[in-house]
Each structure stands twice: as structure tokens, then as C-alpha cells.
Amino acid sequence: MKNILYVCSTLKRSGPTNQLFNIVKNLPSSDYRVIVCTLSYESKDSLKTEFISNNIEVMCLGLTRVAGLFLMKRRFERLVREFKPDIIHSQGVRSDKLVSGTDVDSLKIATLRNYPQLDYPMTYGKILGRYLSLIHSRSLRKMNLVVGVSNGVCDNLSEYFGITNTRTILNGVDTTKFYFKDSKMSLRSQLGLPKDKTIWISVGHLSSRKDPESVIRSFSEYNETKSDAMLIFVGDGPLAETCNKYSSSNVRVIGRVPNVYDYLNASDFFISASKAEGFPNTVLESLACGLPVVLSDIEPHKEFFDLGYNIGSLYRLGNGCSEEMTLVSNQDYSSMHSSSLELIDECLSAEVMSRKYQEIYKGGIR
Incomplete structure (x- = not known):
């Protein structure tokens, strides 16, 4: 059995959270023990209860973005020592930065779901967006593997950032929630x-x-x-x-x-x-x-x-x-x-x- 530690900012209702749920929900419990680690407290619009109702263990470091600057790495390293994950799998700028900067033996995997140099400036403005794109690319270079959710995402990592430790796995949809209904x-x-x-x-x-x-x-x-x-x-x-x-x-x-x-x-x-x-x-x-x-x-x-x-x-x-x-x-x-x-x-x-x-x-x- 392998221990996998998933790391994300929060479980806010969103596309990336849905995809994380899709991955974890379909792991055979006989082969994997899983903990989902979130960095900050949940908002009202959270999918945390859905994870828990599917017997997925969720642990929160419970840090604001400011407090996280000083305490996050220490708390995360304590969790890693206790859980001893074979694999740490992260998604998002904050999570990828935290995991990439942690000195552990675990296999480090990140899933990238966007084009950083395009998406971040459109979302956060040019100056902050470019900074986040730079920070994220530096973190991804330190990972053992970056999974892109499309060939385009992986090609962009290679062509724009020179990151080649990649593999494509296309996103999937939960067909128990989305399916054709003849009505x-x-x-x-x-x-x-x-x-x-x-x-x-x-x-x-x-x-x-x-x-x-x-x-x-x-x-x-x-x-x-x-x-x-x-x-x-x-x-x-x-x-x-x-x-x-x-x-x-x-x-x-x-x-x-x-x-x-x-x-x-x-x-x-x-x-x-x-x-x-x-x-x-x-x-x-x-x-x-x-x-x-x-x-x-x-x-x-x-x-x-x-x-x-x-x-x-x-x-x-x-x-x-x-x-x-x-x-x-x-x-x-x-x-x-x-x-x-x-x-x-x-x-x-x-x-x-x-x-x-x-x-x-x-x-x-x-």
C-alpha cells in the first residue's frame, strides 16, 4: 500500500477541486492510503464535506496567507514526518511552491491546469500575474514530474518555460453527476x-x-x-x-x-x-x-x-x-x-x- 499526500490551497468549489476529487474518489482503498492537506480554512462554498462523505481524510493547516509565510512550512513538514508519504501530489501556485521547497524523500508530482503566463495576468493583473507565473515555473522545475491536463499545457511548459519533466493526462468528468437525462x-x-x-x-x-x-x-x-x-x-x-x-x-x-x-x-x-x-x-x-x-x-x-x-x-x-x-x-x-x-x-x-x-x-x- 502506498501513502499519498495531496496538497491544495482549499477545497473551494471549482474545476480543479472537482478534478482532484475525481482522482482520489476512484483510487482503490486496498492500494492507497490518502490524506488531502489544505493550506487555509474553507469558505462556505467548499466541497470538503463531499470528500469526507466519500471516506477521504482531509487535514487543514489552518493558516491565513500572511501566517502561512511564517508557519506553513514547519506545520507541513510535521505532517510529512507523521504520515510518511510515498508520493506528494500538489496543485496550484501556493501548494506547488510549498511542496517543491520541502526536503523529503517522497516522489513529488504537480498537476498544472493552465497556461501560467497567460492566465495569471488575465486573472491578477499584469504585474502580479507575471510574478506568479515566474514563481510557479520555478516551483514546477523542482518537481519529479509535472502532469499537464492537456498536450497544450505540456507543450507550453516546454516551449515557454523550458520545463520538460512532463506527462499529459487529460481531465475526466464524473459520469455519476453529469450524464444524459432524456427529460x-x-x-x-x-x-x-x-x-x-x-x-x-x-x-x-x-x-x-x-x-x-x-x-x-x-x-x-x-x-x-x-x-x-x-x-x-x-x-x-x-x-x-x-x-x-x-x-x-x-x-x-x-x-x-x-x-x-x-x-x-x-x-x-x-x-x-x-x-x-x-x-x-x-x-x-x-x-x-x-x-x-x-x-x-x-x-x-x-x-x-x-x-x-x-x-x-x-x-x-x-x-x-x-x-x-x-x-x-x-x-x-x-x-x-x-x-x-x-x-x-x-x-x-x-x-x-x-x-x-x-x-x-x-x-x-x-
Whole structure:
């Protein structure tokens, strides 16, 4: 049996936390003993109870970001001495910095879910973003292995940072939570959505990185010839107010909701104009619900199509996608729906992803 210590900042409800849960939940308890170590106290919007209810041990160092500067390393080293992990697996800037700077015999693995030099400046501003990108890359160089959640993430590490101790494991989706439910019309009644329209859905943070305004512009062009269509946004963010200005009988901003699964199953197509992603959970979840997709042609989006399934269409980032929306809506829907479900089942489920991590854990790659 191997001891694995997972390290992350918190278990805040987010894509990275969901992916961590997917990895750990699917580890055979006969082969692994697991502790998830968080650095700071949880917010109200936390998945900690979900980890605990699945018999996953969670320990919190209980430090604020300021206190962590002085006490975190000492408390973490004490936990490492007591647990004696064979493997320490971290994710995120703070966690990767802590683990990479700890002098232990354990195999150190980090999972990277973004493009640091692109994502951090967009999220934190240019100065702080560049600093975080530098700090993170220095930490990753000290790891035994960095797992990128897409080939694009690994290629970026090599080309931009010169980091080559990498391996790709694509994110997976929990198919016990996201799956096709053949009740579209009843869901639309419950959610107050029209039954007589083709519904396009975009899920995620309403920010410049996701570029929801370009989705609205493309939909408006598409809607000129497809007047029986509707666009809904599920999510919140700094551009929510801007998007709300476009609200009409055909465009609706739902906001952040706990039942994203219901909105996906009430919809017909998924659309994303994102400028940067690791390997997006929202696309995984949409495909798991059987939705064909129209996606911007960033590298991680291309990788969905590289797997060889008929799941929709890509479009050139910055060009608008009304033509691709028309193209996809005129294709054989049943074929794309079936292909979407097959892609998830055969390549991109949480179980498939966890098994690939287990291959690394068993191999002890250094």
C-alpha cells in the first residue's frame, strides 16, 4: 500500500477541486492510503464535506496567507514526518511552491491546469500575474514530474518555460453527476425555458478570458436565419452586467446556479469562445450530457476533436462562429449526440483519468 499526500490551497468549489476529487474518489482503498492537506480554512462554498462523505481524510493547516509565510512550512513538514508519504501530489501556485521547497524523500508530482503566463495576468493583473507565473515555473522545475491536463499545457511548459519533466493526462468528468437525462422538455418546464426553441448554452465565468460578448455577437448573426433559437449563459463574473444588457427573449443570463447539470440537459448545443483553458470542465460536462459543441480553436479545445469523434465544430478564435453554429445545427444531431457520449465513456471519464494517475503512482517515475 502506498501513502499519498495531496496538497491544495482549499477545497473551494471549482474545476480543479472537482478534478482532484475525481482522482482520489476512484483510487482503490486496498492500494492507497490518502490524506488531502489544505493550506487555509474553507469558505462556505467548499466541497470538503463531499470528500469526507466519500471516506477521504482531509487535514487543514489552518493558516491565513500572511501566517502561512511564517508557519506553513514547519506545520507541513510535521505532517510529512507523521504520515510518511510515498508520493506528494500538489496543485496550484501556493501548494506547488510549498511542496517543491520541502526536503523529503517522497516522489513529488504537480498537476498544472493552465497556461501560467497567460492566465495569471488575465486573472491578477499584469504585474502580479507575471510574478506568479515566474514563481510557479520555478516551483514546477523542482518537481519529479509535472502532469499537464492537456498536450497544450505540456507543450507550453516546454516551449515557454523550458520545463520538460512532463506527462499529459487529460481531465475526466464524473459520469455519476453529469450524464444524459432524456427529460429535456420537463426540465425546460421546471427551469422556465421555452420548449419550442433550439437552446445554445455557455457555462462558466463571465470574464474577458471567456469572451461572452463575442458569443452574443455570433449568436445574433446566427439568429437572423435561425429565429427559433435561444442563448443562455450559466455563470457569473465581471462581465455579467454587460451581458445582461443584451438580454431579450432570445438571450438570457441565468447566473451562477447549483444545478448546472439540469441546464445542460435542457439545452441542445454548447458554445465556448474561451481565449485560454487547461482542459475545460465545462466542455467535459456538456459532452457527458450529450451536447454537440462549437468551440474556439485554442489548443486544449482542439484536443477534444483530435480524439476522433464527431462532436461538433471548431472555429478560428476572434473570427466569430455564426457560420459554425449554422453548420453544426444542420448536421445529424443524433450522430453528434451519440459521439459525444462515446467520447466521454471511452476516453474522458473520471475513472479513465484516475487509472492513468495510478499508472504514475505505481511506476514511481523520477
